[in-house]
Amino acid sequence: MANVIGLCKNSSTENSIKASNGLTDVLIDVLLLSGSALAESDDEKEFVVWLAEREQNVRGIGNVDFSIDEMPWTKSNFQSEKCFMIQIIESAEKRLEWDKLGYTPNEELIIYILDRFKRLVMLMTEDKIREDERERWLKGAEAEDPVNCGFPRCRKCNSLLSCFGCKICGEYKQGYNLYT
Numbered sequence: 001m002a003n004v005i006g007l008c009k010n011s012s013t014e015n016s017i018k019a020s021n022g023l024t025d026v027l028i029d030v031l032l033l034s035g036s037a038l039a040e041s042d043d044e045k046e047f048v049v050w051l052a053e054r055e056q057n058v059r060g061i062g063n064v065d066f067s068i069d070e071m072p073w074t075k076s077n078f079q080s081e082k083c084f085m086i087q088i089i090e091s092a093e094k095r096l097e098w099d100k101l102g103y104t105p106n107e108e109l110i111i112y113i114l115d116r117f118k119r120l121v122m123l124m125t126e127d128k129i130r131e132d133e134r135e136r137w138l139k140g141a142e143a144e145d146p147v148n149c150g151f152p153r154c155r156k157c158n159s160l161l162s163c164f165g166c167k168i169c170g171e172y173k174q175g176y177n178l179y180t
Ligand SMILES: [Zn+2]
Pocket: 154, 155, 156, 157, 158, 159, 166, 167, 168, 169, 170
């Protein structure tokens, strides 16, 4: 089984990436690590937390298909959001915080997939933004979820927590209040 990451929901194969479950997981991990290190504004943290929620251990293996246009883009801040996304991808390519991974990724594969992912993000344009997706995502968050609680971080690894907990340490929901 595999996950498909597309530019838009029904993108052509040219504008989508098919990644094995394991590779998808590594992609999210390295983006979460570099994003956690670099995110400063709440807007930037939203992107990192959104990515961290693509969690196969919770959502099911092979069940985290997503598209770039459903990320929490805003029309008012689109250019800086896009710059931030490219910055965290490029920092992941430079192996920022990889020492925090509890495993050794296949470097060739992950660098390849990061590059493909970067190309998709670069194709994102303002007219493709679906702000209703962001609203739906934020409305669906519970009061105690990280997006509503000042974006807490894991005390062990400093990653931004998602509503499921820390993806890097594998500490799930019931534990995450312990780390804030
Ligand atoms: Zn952690």
